[in-house]
Amino acid sequence: MTEQVFSPSVLTGRTALVTGAGQGVGRGIAERLAEAGARVLVNDLDAERAGRVADSLVARDLLAEPLPFDVTDHALVTSTLAGREIDVFVNNAGVPPGGGRPNRFAEMPAEDWQLQLSLNLEALMHLTQTVLPGQVERGRGRIIQISSGASARGLAIGVAAYGAAKAGGESLIRHLAVEYGPLGITANSLALGLMEGVARGNEERIAKMARAIPTGRLGNPREVGTAVVWLASDDGGLINGQVIHLNGGTIFGR
Ligand SMILES: NC(=O)c1ccc[n+]([C@@H]2O[C@H](COP(=O)([O-])OP(=O)(O)OC[C@H]3O[C@@H](n4cnc5c(N)ncnc54)[C@H](O)[C@@H]3O)[C@@H](O)[C@H]2O)c1
Numbered sequence: 001m002t003e004q005v006f007s008p009s010v011l012t013g014r015t016a017l018v019t020g021a022g023q024g025v026g027r028g029i030a031e032r033l034a035e036a037g038a039r040v041l042v043n044d045l046d047a048e049r050a051g052r053v054a055d056s057l058v059a060r061d062l063l064a065e066p067l068p069f070d071v072t073d074h075a076l077v078t079s080t081l082a083g084r085e086i087d088v089f090v091n092n093a094g095v096p097p098g099g100g101r102p103n104r105f106a107e108m109p110a111e112d113w114q115l116q117l118s119l120n121l122e123a124l125m126h127l128t129q130t131v132l133p134g135q136v137e138r139g140r141g142r143i144i145q146i147s148s149g150a151s152a153r154g155l156a157i158g159v160a161a162y163g164a165a166k167a168g169g170e171s172l173i174r175h176l177a178v179e180y181g182p183l184g185i186t187a188n189s190l191a192l193g194l195m196e197g198v199a200r201g202n203e204e205r206i207a208k209m210a211r212a213i214p215t216g217r218l219g220n221p222r223e224v225g226t227a228v229v230w231l232a233s234d235d236g237g238l239i240n241g242q243v244i245h246l247n248g249g250t251i252f253g254r
Contacts, residue, residue, distance in 0.1 A: 022049025028221020193247025
């Protein structure tokens with residue numbers, strides 16, 4: 001997937017922060033934003049990963065800087081982002097290191113569901129509060145939540161708290177869209193279906209998952225990045241308060 005959908009200058013002069021961009025979906029988003037001309041702040045909990053992604057972009061003469069921090073540490077977020085202008089904020093970090101424990105809800109320790117809320121809802125709230133005043137001052141901005149189909153449908157064991165936290169984020173986004181739309185700021189959610197990288201190494205399982213998707217394949221992180229560039233661009237300014245599902249047409253149900 002190499003086609004360039006947008007002009008390489010569509011986001012020139014804009015700074016984008018992508019959380020959890022050291023690998024997976026976040027990396028694809030960071031790449032696409034940088035290819036569209038944005039200066040990308042590559043966040044991750046893992047400083048080495050953030051550094052590797054930023055270096056790989058800079059090596060291609062694109063604009064990027066590693067910015068490692070834990071999105072759940074509010075004081076650290078506030079101090080790290082102080083004085084930085086963030087035109088495009090992509091709240092991507094949403095999977096705890098190791099993926100989280102797949103317990104049934106009744107057996108899920110409170111610390112596990114608290115972590116999901118903290119990563120997928122509270123971090124979105126705090127980071128948005130941190131970047132919004134600058135966006136309001138400049139009269140333009142983009143808030144983009146990376147959500148999941150798990151927000152809108154029941155899934156298998158272990159996903160309840162994650163899905164509830166993502167749904168909370170989508171609700172926040174809808175309200176922000178109405179509150180801040182008149183000030184030049186849009187807020188949207190991209191709800192992903194299964195992406196390449198899940199069940200890595202288990203080809204049989206991947207093929208089975210792909211067969212259940214109408215388009216017959218899992219999503220690619222760079223496709224998510226393309227959707228983010230569209231939302232972030234001036235031409236994407238009419239899209240506000242939406243949950244856009246990138247899932248190949250997966251039918252909701254059990
Ligand atoms: N992969 C999928 O199939 C899929 C499906 C639906 C939604 N999503 C969503 O896409 C987003 C990215 O998922 P992924 O599969 O690429 O995840 P991933 O686990 O591959 O990568 C997540 C990155 O986030 C970082 N991270 C974790 N906790 C952090 C924290 N507290 N602060 C900063 N960084 C942190 C990790 O170090 C890691 O590099 C998530 O919001 C996830 O819910 C993914």
